[in-house]
Amino acid sequence: MKINKKTTLEKILNQKGAEEILKKHNLPCLSCPMASAELGFLKLGDVAKMYDLDLEKILKELNNL
Secondary structure: OOOOOOOEHHHHHOOOOHHHHHHHOOOHHHHOOOHHHOOOOOEHHHHHHHOOOOHHHHHHHHHOO
16 A cells, blocks of 8 residues: 555555654554544654654655565
């Protein structure tokens, strides 16, 4: 699966190794109790923008899994 900025966190987290990459980049949603109910709606691009994360770097690492 090709991951892009519109891919939901739920789909990304279904890939082996993806959670470790997101943790490495300090994605806060993984530890947020409210976000766990919204993983199917939260898009990687939106979250990266909200928290000023390097989307291109995250996408590159996720797509190299």
